[in-house]
Amino acid sequence: MITIKEIAQRLNMSTTTVSNVIHGKAGEVSEETRRRVEEFLKEVDYVPNINARNLAQNESKIIGLALKARVDKYENLIMDPFVAELIGGIEETIRNAGYFMMLYISRDTEKIMRHVSTWNVDGLILFGMLDDDGIRVSTKYKKPIVCLDTYSMEGLKHFTNVGLDDEQGAYEMVKYIISCGHQRIAFLSDNTKGVDLARLNGYKRALKEAGIEYSEKDFLKIRPASAEIEESLDEICHRALDYTAIMCVSDLYAVTLMSALTDRGIRVPEGISIAGFDDNMLGSLYRPALTTVHQDVKQKGVVAAETLLKKIRGEETEAQITLPTRLVIRDTVTKPRKSSFMGRF
Amino acid sequence: MITIKEIAQRLNMSTTTVSNVIHGKAGEVSEETRRRVEEFLKEVDYVPNINARNLAQNESKIIGLALKARVDKYENLIMDPFVAELIGGIEETIRNAGYFMMLYISRDTEKIMRHVSTWNVDGLILFGMLDDDGIRVSTKYKKPIVCLDTYSMEGLKHFTNVGLDDEQGAYEMVKYIISCGHQRIAFLSDNTKGVDLARLNGYKRALKEAGIEYSEKDFLKIRPASAEIEESLDEICHRALDYTAIMCVSDLYAVTLMSALTDRGIRVPEGISIAGFDDNMLGSLYRPALTTVHQDVKQKGVVAAETLLKKIRGEETEAQITLPTRLVIRDTVTKPRKSSFMGRF
DNA sequence: TTGTACGCGTTATCAA
């Protein structure tokens, strides 16, 4: 690890000159010395010490990606294909802009904020925040923040949220399901907050518009904890028989449900129609291929990172960026079974 | 961002005392002052500046995770469920040990090494390295390195490789397939290097042991680039009719193949048996559920991180750690179809 | 038990 000081010594010049060459301050240095220094830099393969640089400049070139893990969901958040794709988009964008990504996963907002302060990160991307987390964060951290899929940041000024038109996406899918002739349509999710709530609302709007009444029992709650999921699926498959279609809040749940139904001898889509949301590998590789609502997750990551970089440069950004969805019609939603035919298939 | 200096001023003491309290050097400081300082630290929510600390100590508390992306495979490496799970295991282990993870993805080994030097990372975990990459790395970087699934690091001293008994896993699966009565068994992969080669060798060993001859054409090469995959699958499905079972190098390919076969009216396992390797979500959620070789990917990440931490502490570690595999028998491998029955199903 | 002073590698200011 050669330092500027050493280089200056060996070349018989001052550190300032070397530093000037490194930073291409052309006006400040003669052509001759510039050449000499540059050659030497190549030769010894000089790499700047970023700690020293950051200390001197009070910046870090680090962008923090903090994932707030949910206690009940995945034991390993990153295994969610959604999260994985998101990270890919973010990392690529950050890297191309000359920044670096530091990943931090925690259930504890406090810990996340300590981490962020410690590293003096230049900007922060948050995923999985709910309710008052945002407020807690904004009092501690004064640099730019971009949130992903967060529905509770309205009042907060220097935040931007990058989200999806979840409500509209679900609305359009359920409208399509209804147009296929379905009247008894359930909604499957594991909670009714944030993104899930928005999708639920879209579902309700489509029902209402078609004059179909919604009641509490049309909400099928899945318990994702691995210990409970089988029991949970048992109950859901049983209740599913009262419906001809189920709108699932995610592709993962749609595929999980289809497998469970298949195991119990109920065929999709002949026995029941299933729709997903997200459009990931899980649904496109399954057979029958899943009818779902598409969102471009990588793009979401890219937009989030780009917006954050803008903020860091001091440019103005919108407070809310909403990406569109698109219906992907494949094979799991068809005409409903004859309504007299209520047994197993 | 309050500094030690400020704290010392406000408390009318020296920075050394404050620093001593922070580092719990109990013997060096009176109970009274310790209490006073600690209270004040809480009050102002002191967070150390890690750049200054690292600069002073010449360490970074950063562990680099460098993924060498392959040009032809995923446009977004992290979308590989394998990679995602791996990262989860690594991040968790590193975080619990008080280190931080910096993720860097590149196709260019040089770039990876520059990045690593810049940040002065205390240790490095490498994934996706092939052939001479290891040598290039070891000349540049003198701190501890752990490789994952790398088959070409034999000679290199301060490396440890964490791998899997790929050969044995494939061997056992193919042996099982043969025990079900199959004689015509193909192998599907996209290359014959590293991990893929080891699995191919296991397949060959099982064939040989059973007195089944292997010929070049039994290797079905899939081309994963999205533009070519359909064409590729067309050819593979056609050639698949010559076999009663196909050993796939990964769950992803197994599921991809099953979908393609289903689309062409060939049923699994009635028409053809399929086996995978990895045991991830893709295979367990598919119906029929995939018979596959299990590996604990998260554990692999944990072991890699733990080994690296050991190396950083100066402890001895083995040069090669090989994790075991386990057969997961589900529904996609059964008795072969009658051999006269060669058409579509 | 506490304080002074210096070094870590870099950038920035200002003088030569």
Add this chain to the structure above:
DNA sequence: TTGATAACGCGTACAA
């Protein structure tokens, strides 16, 4: 065009 020197925040040897 170049060079001395201070500053960034922290840790630590050594002095008091």
